[in-house]
Amino acid sequence: MKLNFGRLVRRNGLVRHAYNSAFNRDSSDIIILATIPRSGTTFLRYILTNYLRLLQSSDAQPVTYEDMHRTLFPNRKTYRPPVEYLPPSSVMDAVAYRDIYNTHKIHRCLAHSRARVIFLYRNPLDNLVSRYYYKYKYRPEQHDAARSIDDIIAHELPQFISDYRRIKYVCKRNGHARAVAYEKLTTDPFGTAHDLLTWLGIRVDPALLQKAVDYSSFDQVRKEEQRVGPIGAPKGFRGYFTRSGKIGQWKHHFDRDQIAHISRQLKKSGISLDEFTLEAPADLAEDAQPQSGPRPRTSAKT
Numbered sequence: 022m023k024l025n026f027g028r029l030v031r032r033n034g035l036v037r038h039a040y041n042s043a044f045n046r047d048s049s050d051i052i053i054l055a056t057i058p059r060s061g062t063t064f065l066r067y068i069l070t071n072y073l074r075l076l077q078s079s080d081a082q083p084v085t086y087e088d089m090h091r092t093l094f095p096n097r098k099t100y101r102p103p104v105e106y107l108p109p110s111s112v113m114d115a116v117a118y119r120d121i122y123n124t125h126k127i128h129r130c131l132a133h134s135r136a137r138v139i140f141l142y143r144n145p146l147d148n149l150v151s152r153y154y155y156k157y158k159y160r161p162e163q164h165d166a167a168r169s170i171d172d173i174i175a176h177e178l179p180q181f182i183s184d185y186r187r188i189k190y191v192c193k194r195n196g197h198a199r200a201v202a203y204e205k206l207t208t209d210p211f212g213t214a215h216d217l218l219t220w221l222g223i224r225v226d227p228a229l230l231q232k233a234v235d236y237s238s239f240d241q242v243r244k245e246e247q248r249v250g251p252i253g254a255p256k257g258f259r260g261y262f263t264r265s266g267k268i269g270q271w272k273h274h275f276d277r278d279q280i281a282h283i284s285r286q287l288k289k290s291g292i293s294l295d296e297f298t299l300e301a302p303a304d305l306a307e308d309a310q311p312q313s314g315p316r317p318r319t320s321a322k323t
Contacts, residue, residue, distance in 0.1 A: 049135045049197075052221065054123040056141035057184045059151035061203040063253060063262070065141060066123060067237035068214050070094065073112040075229040083236035085245060086252040094121050116223050127187045132194040137221055140188045143203035144297035145181050145283065146271030151264070152177045153274075159260035170274060174283060182290045204268050204298035210234045239263055268301040 056062040063086070070089045074081040084093065093110040109120040118137075131138050143151070153173045157163045192198050199220060206213045211234050218225050235241070242252070243263045251258045275283070284294050 049137075050117065050119045051136040052118050052121045053131070053134065053136045053138045054121065054141070055127050055131060055138055055188075056123070056125060057127070057143060057148065057181060057188075058125045059148055059155060060141040060143035061206045062123060062125070062141055063242075064210070064237060064239075064266075065139075065201075065206060065214075066094070066121075067242065068210060068233050069121065070112070071236040072214070072218070072230055072233035073116065075233055076115045076224070076226070077112050079229060083241060083245075085249075086242075087249075090253070094123070096120055096122050097124055116221075118221070118223075127184045127191075129187055129190055131187075131198065132191045134195065135197065138191065138195065138198040139217065140192070140198065140200040141203060141206070142185055142188060142200060144268075144271075144299050145178065145185075145287065145294070146275060146280070146297075146299060147203075147268060148181055149173055149177055149283075150270045150274050154260065154264050155254075155262070159258050159264075160255070161257065161259065170279060174279065174286075178283060178286055182287065182292065185292060186290055202298060207266060207268070208302055210237070239266055268298065271299070 054062060054065065056065075066089060067084065067086075070084050070093055071081075074084055074093075093112055095107045096109075113119055113121075122136075127140070142148075153170070156177075157173070188200050192200050199217070201213060201217070211231060214230060214234065215225055215227075218230070243261065246252055246261050246263060251260065252262045254260075254262050271280075287294060
């Protein structure tokens with residue numbers, strides 16, 4: 022008989038506790054970034070990493086993705102043994118934490134974690150558009166997997182719903198968890214990072230934080246991609262990881278019937294579009310223009 026370890030962990034409280042202790046390393050000196058894909062994970066990681074480096078040395082240069090991902094913070098949150106743990110980076114020496122994990126696997130067991138958990142989410146309409154480009158449009162081998170925008174909705178919306186529901190579940194039960202909207206992070210990165218650092222108990226130096234935000238900007242990371250190629254992307258990826266990032270892209274991809282269908286699917290799981298920021302602030306609205314490249318083909322309305 023094949024043992025379903027995940028099911029055993031979910032059903033048996035004692036096993037779950039042992040599993041968390043042995044494999045999750047969820048001690049109070051850990052920060053976990055548990056994020057819905059395409060919701061600003063890399064942007065926030067850049068800000069935090071650059072800031073910690075600047076605390077260590079105010080003359081530090083912008084961190085590269087390779088250094089951040091492979092050297093400074095290489096450990097990912099995982100729920101399946103065995104777990105290979107790599108020594109934490111020295112940039113953590115200046116703060117009361119020993120490591121920052123990141124993961125796109127949002128699990129309910131985080132409700133029992135003693136770590137500081139930061140969730141990132143994005144409005145589902147823009148999230149679906151971003152997933153389309155990253156997972157299908159820019160990957161030639163995936164073109165046949167999503168021939169229409171309806172395919173994107175069918176393939177990707179259920180996972181978004183599952184992840185978002187788990188975020189709400191954990192935040193209701195764990196006082197050490199905090200959810201941050203992508204739209205807040207991208208429109209006010211300094212203020213959002215300032216609030217998170219304060220919540221984490223990490224000293225805030227406004228000048229260094231502003232420098233870290235500047236080091237982590239869209240333009241700065243795009244220059245890195247132009248120099249070394251796409252970051253955080255598989256071989257053969259045709260495009261930039263930093264494609265757009267704008268709020269309200271969905272208006273150029275979904276029609277009313279598709280939005281109504283998405284809204285119905287969300288409501289079945291107790292989620293309303295009213296919970297999300299769907300439009301850019303007035304002073305940024307003119308920047309939310311259609312992106313270059315062909316629009317995904319649409320099929321029959323649902």
